[in-house]
Every structure is written in structure tokens, then in C-alpha cells.
Amino acid sequence: MSVNGAIAERFERIARLLDVLGADRFKAIAHDRAARAVQGLPFDLGALVAEAGEGAKKRLMEIEGVGPKIAEKIVEFVRTGAMRELDDLTAQVPAGVLHLMSIPGLGPKTAGTLWKEGGVTDLAGLKRIIDDGTILNLPRMGAKSVEKLRASLALADEAGKRLALGLAVPVAEGVVEALRGTGGVDRIEYAGSLRRGRETVADIDVLVATRTPDPVVRAFTTLPGVGQVLVAGPTRASVRMRVDPRLGRWSAEGEGGDEAPETDGPTIQVDLKVVPVESWGAALMYFTGSKDHNVRLRERALKRGMTLNEYGLFPDDKGETPPQQRGVRAVAAATEEEVYAALGLPWIPPELREDRGELSLTQTPRLIEVADIKAELHAHTIASDGAMTIEELATRAKERGFHTVAVTDHSKSSVQANGLSVDRLLAHVEAVHAARSKVKGIRILAGSEVDILADGRLDYDDKVLAKLDLVVASPHTALSQEPKAATARLLAAIENPHVDILGHPTGRLINRRAGLEPDIAAIAKAAATHGVAFEINANWMRLDLRDVHVRAALVAGCSIAINCDTHDPSDLDNLRFGVLTGRRGGLTPASCVNAWTAAKLQKWLGRRRN
DNA sequence: CCGCTCCGGCGGCTAAGGCAGAAGCCTTA
Numbered sequence: 001m002s003v004n005g006a007i008a009e010r011f012e013r014i015a016r017l018l019d020v021l022g023a024d025r026f027k028a029i030a031h032d033r034a035a036r037a038v039q040g041l042p043f044d045l046g047a048l049v050a051e052a053g054e055g056a057k058k059r060l061m062e063i064e065g066v067g068p069k070i071a072e073k074i075v076e077f078v079r080t081g082a083m084r085e086l087d088d089l090t091a092q093v094p095a096g097v098l099h100l101m102s103i104p105g106l107g108p109k110t111a112g113t114l115w116k117e118g119g120v121t122d123l124a125g126l127k128r129i130i131d132d133g134t135i136l137n138l139p140r141m142g143a144k145s146v147e148k149l150r151a152s153l154a155l156a157d158e159a160g161k162r163l164a165l166g167l168a169v170p171v172a173e174g175v176v177e178a179l180r181g182t183g184g185v186d187r188i189e190y191a192g193s194l195r196r197g198r199e200t201v202a203d204i205d206v207l208v209a210t211r212t213p214d215p216v217v218r219a220f221t222t223l224p225g226v227g228q229v230l231v232a233g234p235t236r237a238s239v240r241m242r243v244d245p246r247l248g249r250w251s252a253e254g255e256g257g258d259e260a261p262e263t264d265g266p267t268i269q270v271d272l273k274v275v276p277v278e279s280w281g282a283a284l285m286y287f288t289g290s291k292d293h294n295v296r297l298r299e300r301a302l303k304r305g306m307t308l309n310e311y312g313l314f315p316d317d318k319g320e321t322p323p324q325q326r327g328v329r330a331v332a333a334a335t336e337e338e339v340y341a342a343l344g345l346p347w348i349p350p351e352l353r354e355d356r357g358e359l360s361l362t363q364t365p366r367l368i369e370v371a372d373i374k375a376e377l378h379a380h381t382i383a384s385d386g387a388m389t390i391e392e393l394a395t396r397a398k399e400r401g402f403h404t405v406a407v408t409d410h411s412k413s414s415v416q417a418n419g420l421s422v423d424r425l426l427a428h429v430e431a432v433h434a435a436r437s438k439v440k441g442i443r444i445l446a447g448s449e450v451d452i453l454a455d456g457r458l459d460y461d462d463k464v465l466a467k468l469d470l471v472v473a474s475p476h477t478a479l480s481q482e483p484k485a486a487t488a489r490l491l492a493a494i495e496n497p498h499v500d501i502l503g504h505p506t507g508r509l510i511n512r513r514a515g516l517e518p519d520i521a522a523i524a525k526a527a528a529t530h531g532v533a534f535e536i537n538a539n540w541m542r543l544d545l546r547d548v549h550v551r552a553a554l555v556a557g558c559s560i561a562i563n564c565d566t567h568d569p570s571d572l573d574n575l576r577f578g579v580l581t582g583r584r585g586g587l588t589p590a591s592c593v594n595a596w597t598a599a600k601l602q603k604w605l606g607r608r609r610n
Numbered sequence: 611c612c613g614c615t616c617c618g619g620c621g622g623c624t625a626a627g628g629c630a631g632a633a634g635c636c637t638t639a
Contacts, residue, residue: 067611106637109637140631144628238638310625
């Protein structure tokens with residue numbers, strides 16, 4: 001785990017421990033905020049502390065959400081590898097108590113009560129007192145609560161998991177389409193972290209505007225695939241829904257274990273919120289989040305004498321009951337644009353709503369869009385492990401409106417993917433040249449996805465690489481090497497004069513493999529110097545680079561490529577996920593090589609050739 | 611604990627739903 005990740009994880013643990021101990025809840029919130037701030041930083045805290053020396057604390061306090069105490073804990077962790085405060089807190093609470101809170105519906109207060117008054121120290125202990133009935137002796141524990149706990153406990157493993165973006169999107173679109181068909185739906189859209197384009201989601205949020213909520217809620221709770229109905233009121237409902245495994249591609253490409261489709265498939269919580277259409281904008285903001293972004297907006301509203309909730313932005317009359325219930329007229333509510341404008345802000349793209357400084361934007365940034373992408377620069381054919389011929393690949397790319405496609409089959413070390421020997425590669429280059437006369441109207445580049453070996457050498461000699469129009473260099477093996485070795489490895493690849501794009505730089509697989517943890521700032525700096533682009537691999541199982549790395553790469557001045565790593569025609573549909581990830585990192589068309597004109601792209605590819 | 615504002619102290623986003631226990635707490639979003 002990266003230093004930032006390790007620190008964030010510890011701050012979160014401190015927050016949860018403070019919650020359970022019933023300590024100052026604002027202190028817990030502060031640690032949660034610090035955790036998220038640290039996670040989103042485009043630089044490494046280990047490096048900052050090392051470089052800044054005595055001034056480290058002061059530098060750290062420049063980070064929003066990091067004050068003197070948090071800064072000291074960061075310095076302490078970087079220098080000693082530990083946080084005494086965390087150790088002290090951990091010693092006060094049995095290890096299993098924090099796991100209790102992973103059960104939906106069981107929060108810190110209940111966990112505290114179960115532990116202190118019920119002697120429960122882990123999930124097994126909870127199960128025991130549910131089974132023998134003694135749980136009923138505890139305060140606020142009735143038959144109904146216990147029954148819910150029992151049901152949630154049975155699904156505890158399932159509920160804690162986050163679902164990959166690429167699996168969640170089809171579920172969300174299915175729900176939206178099904179409900180759109182019920183009568184009286186004015187507007188419907190999915191929101192939440194899915195709309196923000198996060199790589200994984202804990203639940204799916206769907207927002208509906210209608211004058212007749214009852215039939216919509218009823219239709220929702222009886223959709224096919226709905227298991228448990230968690231709550232169902234007049235304006236909101238939550239269910240657990242089965243994810244159809246056929247929706248996603250389950251077997252990983254080439255390397256790594258092929259995962260057998262699970263017979264049941266995973267489940268995901270889906271939340272429905274119903275609002276009147278005049279509140280659409282405010283409700284969409286509320287339901288899109290992030291929570292931290294919303295908190296910032298509400299604070300901003302209060303400072304300006306207004307109050308913001310999911311029904312609108314209202315004048316703040318300090319009333320006891322919510323303003324909309326007293327017929328107070330909203331300052332803004334119908335569209336997101338007008339609510340942001342009334343708060344003195346430009347419309348902020350959902351992908352940036354993470355409380356990472358987006359409230360200081362003065363105009364809406366023009367982020368990359370799917371329609372900007374005019375080239376696929378990482379694609380495989382039947383020569384290695386793809387499903388298409390060169391001609392078919394080129395035809396499909398052309399159909400998408402692309403001006404360029406690069407044929408980049410695997411190199412010789414990727415034996416499992418039928419990587420090309422030097423002789424086969426040279427013949428393949430000839431085949432690509434031949435295909436140019438068969439498929440007109442698109443530029444077909446002869447390239448390779450060449451393995452970056454564990455020590456940083458490339459899988460083909462420079463003489464061979466020199467014959468190619470484009471080289472994507474990617475790590476495929478030795479993906480658990482030490483960060484230092486990983487950094488040196490990727491630096492070596494970047495410094496090779498034939499490399500154009502660093503493909504899926506960390507090799508991580510979402511929910512399956514952590515991948516390399518190089519010093520992103522260091523390799524980004526080198527990539528900027530050598531004119532090498534970093535890839536966002538758009539496959540939803542990869543999304544590699546990830547969002548915060550994209551941001552770090554852009555800060556360093558790198559160009560970014562968004563590639564589908566196409567193996568079969570449907571892979572080009574993954575482009576949207578790569579674009580979302582780029583947007584989350586603040587990527588604009590100017591910094592995305594796939595969005596450049598054919599001429600500009602060609603000029604860039606020629607920069608170190610000839 | 612943080613940020614703000616002023617150097618010591620104070621306030622900190624908002625609402626709905628569900629349960630337990632009869633007004634309020636807890637959880638989640």
C-alpha cells in the first residue's frame with residue numbers, strides 16, 4: 001500500500017475507534033476528512049515529509065483538513081511507521097468490535113452497546129447472543145431489530161463488498177429503463193458515486209421526479225432481481241438486487257486466474273429517492289454527492305444566509321422545521337446549474353465532486369468526453385490473444401469515427417497471451433501494412449504491446465522496436481515487487497527512446513490485485529521529460545491509471561492516453577469508463593493523445609523517430 | 611480535531627425512515 005493509502009487507512013481506523021468509544025464525534029469526523037484528503041493528494045506524503053525536513057508539519061498543514069495534530073501524526077507515521085494514538089485506541093477496543101460496524105444498519109452506538117453492555121467482541125459473539133436470545137435484554141433491541149440484524153449478518157460478507165463500475169452501470173441502466181416505463185415519471189436518472197464515475201460503488205442511487213410516488217416505489221420494490229426490501233417509505237426505498245453475471249465479462253483477459261462465474265452472482269443495494277420535479281436540481285446534487293462535497297456546499301450556503309437541502313436552496317430563517325414544509329420559496333432548486341449559480345459557483349461536473357478543491361473553480365472545466373476520442377492506440381488481433389483480424393479491428397475502429405487505430409499485439413514473453421516472436425512480429429508488421437490498402441479511411445499503425453520485464457528491460461531489442469510506428473510498454477508479470485523496484489522498472493521503460501505509451505502502468509485489477517505501487521510523481525516527471533504518455537486502460541477491471549494518478553500525472557505535465565486494450569469488438573464500449581476516470585483526474589482534450597488530430601498525433605509519434 | 615478569527619475559544623450540514631417506547635435515538639444517505 002502506498003504511504004498515502006496507509007495513512008488514510010489509519011486515520012479511518014482512528015475515526016471508527018473514536019466512534020465506538022463515544023468520544024468527541026467532531027474529532028472522528030476530522031479524522032475521516034483527513035483520510036479522504038490524504039487519499040486524494042496528487043503527491044506522496046512520504047516524499048514530502050522527507051524533502052521538507054523540519055518544515056514538514058507546516059507544509060502538511062497547507063492541506064485542507066490537515067491541522068497541527070493530524071500533521072504531527074503524518075510525520076510520526078512516515079518517520080516511525082506507527083501512530084501511538086492509534087495503538088492506544090486499538091488497545092482499548094477488542095479487534096472484532098470494528099467488524100460489527102460492517103453490518104448494514106449497525107452503527108457505532110449499537111456496536112458500543114453490544115460490546116460494553118452485551119460483552120460482544122466480534123461477529124461470532126453477536127451471532128451467539130442473537131441465537132440464545134440474550135440480545136433482547138440490551139437497550140433498544142426488540143424483536144424486529146434483532147430479526148434485521150440476523151438477516152444482515154447472514155449477508156455480511158456480501159454487503160461489505162464494492163461492485164466494479166462496469167458491473168454496476170448495467171444494473172443502474174436496467175432499473176432506470178424499467179421505472180421509466182411506469183406511469184407518471186417526469187424525470188429519472190441514476191446518481192451517486194456511479195454518476196461521479198468512481199471505479200467501484202457500494203450502492204446504486206436512482207432519483208425519480210414524479211407527482212405520483214406510490215406506484216413508482218411499488219414498481220421499484222417488485223422489480224425482477226429484488227431480494228430483500230430494506231426500507232420503503234413514500235419518498236425513498238432501498239432494496240438489495242441481484243447482479244446478473246451475464247451483464248459483465250467475468251473471465252479476466254489472458255493473465256491471472258480465470259474466474260468461474262458464480263452461480264448466484266453478487267448483489268448490490270439500490271436506493272430510490274422520489275422528489276417533485278421542481279426540486280430536481282437540488283435533489284440530483286444531494287443524491288450525487290459526494291457527501292463531503294454536499295457538506296461543503298451546505299456550509300457555503302449558510303455563510304451566505306441560505307440553507308441547502310435536497311428540495312432546494314432556501315433563505316435561512318432559522319426555522320425549526322424544514323423550509324419546504326412551511327411553504328418557503330426556494331432561491332434555486334429546479335436545475336443543478338441554478339443552484340450552483342446561486343451559491344456563486346459554476347456548474348461542477350459530477351466527477352469532480354469529491355471535496356478536492358473543486359469549490360474554488362471559477363468556471364466549468366472542459367473535461368474530456370467520449371466524443372473527443374478519435375484513436376484507439378492499444379488493440380490486439382488474432383495474432384496474439386485478440387478475437388479480430390487486423391481488417392476487422394480497423395473496420396470497427398472506423399465505425400466509431402476514429403482516425404487512427406494501432407495494432408499492438410503482445411510481445412514474446414507473454415506466452416499465455418500467445419505473444420509474438422521477433423519473426424512473427426516482423427511478419428505481422430507486413431500484414432498491417434498490407435491491411436492499409438484493404439481498409440481505407442483510417443490510419444492503421446503497426447505497433448506492439450511490449451512487456452516491461454521485471455528489471456525494466458523491454459521484451460524486444462531496440463532494433464526491433466525501431467521498426468514500429470507505436471510502442472505501448474506494459475508490465476504483466478512481477479506485479480508484487482517492492483515500490484522502489486517498481487519505480488526503477490517503469491523509469492527504465494520510460495527512458496527507452498522507442499516507448500510512446502506506458503500501458504496499464506500498475507497492472508492492478510480492481511477488487512483482485514493491488515498491482516505495482518511506484519512513486520507516481522517520480523515516473524510522471526520522467527514521462528513528461530521524455531514525452532511518454534501514460535495510459536488510462538479503460539477496461540473496467542483495470543482503470544489503470546486510476547483517478548488520483550491521472551491527476552498526479554497531469555500536475556507533472558504528462559500527456560494521457562485512454563485506450564480500450566481492445567481484444568474483441570465490444571471492448572470499445574469500455575471507452576466510457578476510461579473517460580470517466582480521466583474526467584475524475586481533471587483530464588482535458590488537450591492533454592489526451594487520443595483526442596488529438598491525426599496530424600498532431602503523427603507528429604508526436606515522430607518526435608523520437610527519424 | 612479543524613477552520614475561523616483573532617491569539618483563546620467556539621461552532622461544526624440536513625433529512626427521512628425505522629424502531630422502541632411513547633419523545634427521541636440511531637443509522638444512512
